[in-house]
Amino acid sequence: MNRRVKILLVDDRDESLMALEAVLRPLQQTLLRAKSGQEAMKLMLRHDVAVVLLDVLMPGMDGFETATHIKRLDKTKDVPIIFLTGTDSGSGASFRGYAVGAVDYITKPFDPWVLRSKVAVFIDLFRKTVRLQEQTTLLRELIRQDDRLAANGRAIAEFGERLAAVESRLSGVCAERPDDDVLKEAVAELAERVAAMQSAFEAVKL
Numbered sequence: 086m087n088r089r090v091k092i093l094l095v096d097d098r099d100e101s102l103m104a105l106e107a108v109l110r111p112l113q114q115t116l117l118r119a120k121s122g123q124e125a126m127k128l129m130l131r132h133d134v135a136v137v138l139l140d141v142l143m144p145g146m147d148g149f150e151t152a153t154h155i156k157r158l159d160k161t162k163d164v165p166i167i168f169l170t171g172t173d174s175g176s177g178a179s180f181r182g183y184a185v186g187a188v189d190y191i192t193k194p195f196d197p198w199v200l201r202s203k204v205a206v207f208i209d210l211f212r213k214t215v216r217l218q219e220q221t222t223l224l225r226e227l228i229r230q231d232d233r234l235a236a237n238g239r240a241i242a243e244f245g246e247r248l249a250a251v252e253s254r255l256s257g258v259c260a261e262r263p264d265d266d267v268l269k270e271a272v273a274e275l276a277e278r279v280a281a282m283q284s285a286f287e288a289v290k291l
């Protein structure tokens with residue numbers, strides 16, 4: 086099941102925000118509202134946003150300035166921005182929008198179906214990006230685990246070699262002093278423990 090993503094709507098007019106919400110509600114995503122550039126920046130620092138729909142003509146920090154700030158921050162610089170404006174797109178404003186990092190520039194009144202389809206593309210792109218990041222994180226963890234297992238495997242192999250060396254040394258000790266019954270008994274007990282450890286070691290290797 087696809088997770089809900091967050092879409093940020095930025096406009097200083099309540100009626101415009103309500104209209105955008107009505108258009109985008111069928112996409113069944115989480116819609117965040119901001120009535121100024123400053124408020125938009127605060128929301129973007131707190132939330133992972135799939136796409137921003139940004140009005141150009143706002144008092145104080147306008148859309149172009151807001152977009153410039155968005156593109157300067159590491160957390161938000163890759164978030165796609167769609168400019169919405171009532172200004173004639175032939176006036177050169179659209180070129181300024183693209184210059185500050187917008188991916189699209191739509192003039193009001195816009196076709197609701199067109200806007201929904203454009204936003205849906207960025208929703209899908211966001212989800213794919215998130216999945217790729219999760220898969221990359223999982224792959225890195227698997228590699229770390231594999232490295233740890235390899236290190237453990239090397240340690241186990243070294244331990245096995247040492248056990249074999251101990252067993253060989255015990256046999257040599259008995260051969261050097263064949264008439265020492267006390268030594269034989271001690272060596273036999275020690276050899277039994279080493280053999281038990283060797284058996285446990287072989288079980289671990291399997």
